[in-house]
Amino acid sequence: MRSFFLFLSKNKSLTKLAKRYGFKFGAGRFVAGETIEQASRKIKGMNAAGFVVTVDHLGEFIDNEQEARESAKECVHAITVLAKEELNAELSLKLTSIGLDISRELVMQNMRMILDVAKQHQVNVTIDMEDFERTEQTLHIFKELRNEYSNIGTVLQAYLYRVEADIEELTAFDPYLRLVKGAYKESHEVAFPEKKDVDENYRKIIKLNLLQGNYTAIATHDEAIINYVKQLELEYRIPKERFEFQMLYGIRIDLQKELLNEGYTMRVYVPYGRDWYGYNMRRLAERPANVMFVLKGIVNK
Ligand code: FDA
Numbered sequence: 385m386r387s388f389f390l391f392l393s394k395n396k397s398l399t400k401l402a403k404r405y406g407f408k409f410g411a412g413r414f415v416a417g418e419t420i421e422q423a424s425r426k427i428k429g430m431n432a433a434g435f436v437v438t439v440d441h442l443g444e445f446i447d448n449e450q451e452a453r454e455s456a457k458e459c460v461h462a463i464t465v466l467a468k469e470e471l472n473a474e475l476s477l478k479l480t481s482i483g484l485d486i487s488r489e490l491v492m493q494n495m496r497m498i499l500d501v502a503k504q505h506q507v508n509v510t511i512d513m514e515d516f517e518r519t520e521q522t523l524h525i526f527k528e529l530r531n532e533y534s535n536i537g538t539v540l541q542a543y544l545y546r547v548e549a550d551i552e553e554l555t556a557f558d559p560y561l562r563l564v565k566g567a568y569k570e571s572h573e574v575a576f577p578e579k580k581d582v583d584e585n586y587r588k589i590i591k592l593n594l595l596q597g598n599y600t601a602i603a604t605h606d607e608a609i610i611n612y613v614k615q616l617e618l619e620y621r622i623p624k625e626r627f628e629f630q631m632l633y634g635i636r637i638d639l640q641k642e643l644l645n646e647g648y649t650m651r652v653y654v655p656y657g658r659d660w661y662g663y664n665m666r667r668l669a670e671r672p673a674n675v676m677f678v679l680k681g682i683v684n685k
Pocket of ligand 1: 511512539541566567568603604605631632652653668670
């Protein structure tokens with residue numbers, strides 16, 4: 385089932401169809417709106433309740449220069465709306481949405497344009513991590529830009545064998561790192577195939593990153609992992625200001641509130657836009673029970 389949804393998530397024809405037919409098929413379960421203006425109304429409420437946010441303009445695997453430039457302009461627009469509305473929110477983006485698969489020159493131009501505006505408005509930008517084919521390039525770009533900008537972070541995936549070495553190397557850059565389990569279908573040659581090994585490696589890299597003194601965003605809905613982080617906090621007297629929890633919009637809202645009430649920084653990843661298809665397919669892959677929400681969305685239209 386997981387492989388089936390991950391296969392669907394990368395299907396370009398279905399992505400285009402979904403985009404053309406708009407905001408349908410239960411997308412609202414995981415996506416905050418089609419525009420940043422719609423999303424920002426929801427973010428305002430979330431900020432008022434104490435949550436901080438990272439906003440993601442949906443889009444990935446773009447192979448057309450004009451679309452990549454439009455997507456980058458939308459990121460700039462999102463940053464200006466977040467600043468104007470005085471929202472407590474950062475921006476997350478995928479490099480393939482702004483030209484990674486087209487040319488290095490284009491993606492760097494777009495990133496610098498986005499980071500300049502973000503810096504001006506004191507907004508942080510996190511580069512999401514995509515599939516393994518793009519890991520090396522993504523980290524290379526992150527390192528180059530980290531030397532120029534302080535408002536940039538990235539993501540590392542626990543399912544990759546290389547992740548520990550990446551943390552060791554990136555520590556020299558004083559990085560803002562979001563640690564996740566990993567959402568793509570990867571070969572056993574580069575990633576742990578068994579969930580129990582991914583979970584074990586996730587624990588290992590969380591501890592390593594925290595003890596290296598890097599600011600750590602722990603992005604998971606897994607209560608066992610969250611409890612492990614709380615244990616580390618006590619055992620190593622790690623101040624709450626050195627880490628935060630992150631979860632996806634619409635998932636485990638009960639747990640999000642619980643962590644907030646316990647005094648932790650709780651950041652919600654809020655996606656918006658018309659290109660929701662690949663994102664939603666990965667959420668279905670993580671939990672096939674979510675199919676029911678999607679089916680209900682179709683029936684209710
Ligand atoms: P796991 O999959 O073990 O789930 C633990 C429990 O959480 C489940 O039993 C269920 O209760 C709940 N749960 C998990 N997923 C759910 C879902 N879709 N619907 C309902 N309940 C669910 N990945 C990546 O490769 N690159 C990236 O850049 C990012 N970025 C990112 C940002 C943020 C803020 C988050 C939270 C996650 C990501 N991810 C990601 C996705 C991540 O790699 C992973 O696929 C998901 O977080 C699911 O894994 P969990 O850690 O939640 O554990």
